[in-house]
Amino acid sequence: MRTYDKVKAFKQKFPGTVSWRLKKHCAVIDKHLNPNEELLYAFCGQLNDSPLNIIETGVVAVTSERLIVGQNFIWPGYKFVSITPDMYNDCTVKSGIIWGTIGIDTIKETVWISDLSKKAMPEIETIITTFMQEMKKRYPDREED
Numbered sequence: 001m002r003t004y005d006k007v008k009a010f011k012q013k014f015p016g017t018v019s020w021r022l023k024k025h026c027a028v029i030d031k032h033l034n035p036n037e038e039l040l041y042a043f044c045g046q047l048n049d050s051p052l053n054i055i056e057t058g059v060v061a062v063t064s065e066r067l068i069v070g071q072n073f074i075w076p077g078y079k080f081v082s083i084t085p086d087m088y089n090d091c092t093v094k095s096g097i098i099w100g101t102i103g104i105d106t107i108k109e110t111v112w113i114s115d116l117s118k119k120a121m122p123e124i125e126t127i128i129t130t131f132m133q134e135m136k137k138r139y140p141d142r143e144e145d
Helices: 002-013 022-032 118-136
Strands: 039-046 057-063 067-072 078-083 088-095 099-106 110-117
Touching (some): 002 022, 002 039
Antiparallel strands (some): 039 057, 088 099
16 A cells, blocks of 8 residues: 555654544545556545544545545545646645644635644645646646636
């Protein structure tokens, strides 16, 4: 499980992040990786914007092509979100007393990841923002009619 190794390294570096069932969530990511897609970075947290709701753990992965969000449900099934660079708007960072929250704003929705170690916030934001800035250079400028 390629994703699990990255998430495990993240959890060891930032143990204050609240998450569990990581192998199951990472399996969702691994299932949807394209054959030529390279996994660059992965982290875990709660897939909501409430630091008190700690039952919605999921995994976010940055690949060579997109951002992927995976969550395995306790009951059968899972949630998978793919965010391509053309759909990405911006990244919001909120730091609270104990944990932090990252918001990944897309054209359709905002994906929130909460209960992250406050020390992890700069690293996550830098990786996502840098990746998206580089990837957006590949897309031609769109002119409005």
